[in-house]
Amino acid sequence: MKNVDACIEIGEKAAKEYNIETMLxxxxxxxxxxxxxxxxxxxxxxxxxxxxDIQATLDEHIVNTQVIQFSAFKKPFEE
Numbered sequence: 001m002k003n004v005d006a007c008i009e010i011g012e013k014a015a016k017e018y019n020i021e022t023m024l025x026x027x028x029x030x031x032x033x034x035x036x037x038x039x040x041x042x043x044x045x046x047x048x049x050x051x052x053d054i055q056a057t058l059d060e061h062i063v064n065t066q067v068i069q070f071s072a073f074k075k076p077f078e079e
Contacts, residue, residue, distance in 0.1 A: 013073060016071070016073040017073050017076060017077075020068055020071060020073060020074060020077055021077065023064055023068065024068070024077060027061050027064060027065075030057060030061075031057075031061075034054060034057065036048050036054070037049040037050050
């Protein structure tokens with residue numbers, strides 16, 4: 001019983017680190033599935049079609065990354 005507080009603290013830290021790890025893995029997997037649809041444009045240049053979905057994903061992941069960056073439990077994932 002004298003180690004209950006230490007066990008609770010370690011468990012909470014591990015849970016929060018696991019949440020960060022899961023979030024990073026989900027973001028990575030989502031970007032692996034995104035393909036840029038390029039369409040020809042004037043002068044041999046290309047434009048990206050379907051950009052709205054990609055931009056929404058990027059915005060969401062920027063917010064998630066900022067949340068992680070301000071977390072006290074980010075140390076194992078900083079690299």
